Amino acid sequence: MTLIVSFHLFCTDFSHIFPPLCYRCQCPPQLEGPDCQQTRLSFLGNGYAWFPPIRPCFDSHLSLEFMTEEDDGLLLYAGPLATLLPGDNEDYIAIELIGGTPSLKINHGSGTLVLQLKNVGVNDRRWHRLDVRSNSKEVRLTLDRCFSAIVMEAEGVESWVMTEDRSSCEIRGVTPNKDKYLNVSHVLQLGGVNENISYEYPQLQHKHYTGCIRNLIVDSKLYDLGSPAESSSTLPGCSLIDNHCTDLEQLPSCGKQGSCHGEWGSFSCLCEKGFTGSHCDQVTPEFSFDGRSHIQLQLLWSLPARQTRFQVGVRTRALTGVILSLLSQDQSEYLRLEVINGLLAVFYNLGDGDYNISLPYHRLNDGDWHEVELDRYGREFTLRLDGGGGRLEITASPGQSQEIIIDPSVVMLGNSFPSGHNRSFLGCLRDVRFNGRSIPLDHAEHSEGLQVLVASQGVSVGCYSDACRKHHCSPPFVCVDLWRQHDCRCCKYRE
Numbered sequence: 001m002t003l004i005v006s007f008h009l010f011c012t013d014f015s016h017i018f019p020p021l022c023y024r025c026q027c028p029p030q031l032e033g034p035d036c037q038q039t040r041l042s043f044l045g046n047g048y049a050w051f052p053p054i055r056p057c058f059d060s061h062l063s064l065e066f067m068t069e070e071d072d073g074l075l076l077y078a079g080p081l082a083t084l085l086p087g088d089n090e091d092y093i094a095i096e097l098i099g100g101t102p103s104l105k106i107n108h109g110s111g112t113l114v115l116q117l118k119n120v121g122v123n124d125r126r127w128h129r130l131d132v133r134s135n136s137k138e139v140r141l142t143l144d145r146c147f148s149a150i151v152m153e154a155e156g157v158e159s160w161v162m163t164e165d166r167s168s169c170e171i172r173g174v175t176p177n178k179d180k181y182l183n184v185s186h187v188l189q190l191g192g193v194n195e196n197i198s199y200e201y202p203q204l205q206h207k208h209y210t211g212c213i214r215n216l217i218v219d220s221k222l223y224d225l226g227s228p229a230e231s232s233s234t235l236p237g238c239s240l241i242d243n244h245c246t247d248l249e250q251l252p253s254c255g256k257q258g259s260c261h262g263e264w265g266s267f268s269c270l271c272e273k274g275f276t277g278s279h280c281d282q283v284t285p286e287f288s289f290d291g292r293s294h295i296q297l298q299l300l301w302s303l304p305a306r307q308t309r310f311q312v313g314v315r316t317r318a319l320t321g322v323i324l325s326l327l328s329q330d331q332s333e334y335l336r337l338e339v340i341n342g343l344l345a346v347f348y349n350l351g352d353g354d355y356n357i358s359l360p361y362h363r364l365n366d367g368d369w370h371e372v373e374l375d376r377y378g379r380e381f382t383l384r385l386d387g388g389g390g391r392l393e394i395t396a397s398p399g400q401s402q403e404i405i406i407d408p409s410v411v412m413l414g415n416s417f418p419s420g421h422n423r424s425f426l427g428c429l430r431d432v433r434f435n436g437r438s439i440p441l442d443h444a445e446h447s448e449g450l451q452v453l454v455a456s457q458g459v460s461v462g463c464y465s466d467a468c469r470k471h472h473c474s475p476p477f478v479c480v481d482l483w484r485q486h487d488c489r490c491c492k493y494r495e
């Protein structure tokens with residue numbers, strides 16, 4: 001296996017829990033990115049932080065999340081740092097909060113486009129997300145993935161009808177005149193600008209910010225907010241909410257395998273994958289699917305039509321198999337997470353036809369445990385492998401429909417509905433989480449009455465391998481069990 005070594009990364013021996021994947025990467029607290037980047041930064045109202053230039057592509061996507069109580073502030077600015085001389089680029093991008101409303105100013109070199117949402121209040125101490133997508137002169141600003149859009153979507157493929165009003169959450173425009181690209185080679189200034197220079201920033205209405213910013217991503221690259229080139233009045237993490245996690249009097253002991261997530265007035269423990277329990281100290285049980293198997297669940301809680309989040313640990317050597325299958329109540333719409341040709345893929349029809357998205361480059365049928373995630377917000381799907389980041393994740397939205405009214409009585413794991421051997425998953429699953437809830441896979445586990453195991457076939461506890469019981473090696477070679485695959489070697493494994 002390959003270990004990506006980054007500056008912040010620590011490796012811990014987990015060989016007693018995860019043979020033969022002996023090492024897992026553990027990030028120190030506050031460093032939560034896939035490669036242990038610091039993802040969150042607090043701004044105290046008169047500061048700023050400098051990061052490497054954004055260098056947007058022709059077709060570009062910038063996103064960030066923020067939380068504040070204030071009506072006004074500057075979230076981001078990249079552009080001139082000195083009064084323009086003849087021949088200088090006037091290009092810049094700025095994201096401000098003006099009267100509690102997000103506002104984007106973008107200049108490709110020949111005039112400024114201003115996009116301001118109307119009648120939204122984001123100064124409510126909750127996390128909000130902004131997406132800026134630009135394709136040449138066309139620019140789009142989206143708030144909170146447009147979850148507040150008014151969607152009218154009829155169920156059923158034949159009678160597909162859909163209307164959508166995105167005016168409350170999205171605004172589009174075209175940059176003026178001839179210039180098509182954002183040419184900025186200046187530093188990215190986050191949460192404010194440095195005013196200890198002679199430049200007055202005439203583009204900006206606000207020059208500082210009080211609140212938190214997290215998950216700044218430009219063209220799939222997550223910025224490490226832990227190492228600004230220059231900064232003032234910033235703190236790591238999110239000072240508005242972190243006190244719920246650091247207050248020693250009422251410390252929420254999320255344990256070594258858990259991380260505490262503060263929210264306004266409360267906290268929650270998020271267990272590392274493979275662990276569960278209120279202190280994240282229990283190893284989740286593993287279940288073996290024999291290839292002629294399935295688990296059918298009935299979920300007794302409501303499933304939103306426009307959002308699906310699913311996580312599971314997967315170990316397999318099979319080329320194909322269904323991990324999760326969901327159906328709409330009239331069975332015309334579906335969503336299936338599968339291993340296909342060794343790759344992770346989602347197949348779906350949300351009403352306007354069949355689509356699929358797969359994660360290229362990384363095969364997951366190599367016999368190691370892999371953490372698999374599906375995140376769907378409306379028509380936008382994200383697949384993530386082993387924590388995601390870079391080539392380990394993909395986001396796409398090829399269709400138009402956004403809703404599936406999931407039948408909660410036919411949630412299938414390890415097969416599709418109705419079950420058939422040709423689609424059955426062969427391998428092991430563990431730590432299933434659906435929309436943030438843990439889903440126990442056997443009767444014995446305490447399930448809080450939130451789901452009913454309707455049927456289970458060909459599924460057993462554990463994730464055994466008897467590769468060396470079936471195969472013998474001639475001395476001096478000894479058989480090494482590589483999990484359902486063996487190798488004859490001249491010395492014992494790990495001696």
Ligand SMILES: [Ca+2]
Binds near residue numbers: 155156401402403405
């Ligand atoms: Ca639909």
